[in-house]
Amino acid sequence: MSENTLTRMDLSEAVFREVGLSRNESAQLVETVLQHISDALVRGEQVKISSFGTFSVRDKGSRVGRNPKTGEEVPIDPRRVLTFRPSHILKDRVASGNRAG
């Protein structure tokens, strides 16, 4: 994995450093947090993490799409999609951290 990408492992390592649980338990807790967020979203709930952002589920209606290669029309079934809306705090931190100079 490139050093420009963090994974679950980096998050569990941070929990391990910060809280002092075993590495194994830290990894399990990271998984638990992701699992709870996913389960709430699958139930159709919004998940609001203050100062981070909001995950919400939106229903999209069916529409007729087109295969861009062949031009053929294909029906796209109604589906549920997840959107993440970053909080102002997260936006500000990302903007200022990546500002040139």
Place this chain on the structure above:
Amino acid sequence: MIRSELIQKIAEENPHLFQRDVERIVNTIFEEITEALARGQRVELRGFGAFSVKHRDARIGRNPRTGESVDVEAKTVPFFKTGKLLRNRLNGKED
């Protein structure tokens, strides 16, 4: 579900942990993701999704109320793409 409810649920499932430790665990996870994005890094959580940043060029915007043009600086914004497993689960496909 809000942050405190998430902490509450995890605390209930882990009676051997102090609530304040669960709080620190949850906060550490989101803080770590925030710091990575602030450094311009990506956070890839297989099955759940990936957080990354996107660069937006400077542009001339318009105040929608007055119609006045305003300079909008180039900036970097957070972005999230849903993972395949979660996307399938949202649509009732469990695997």
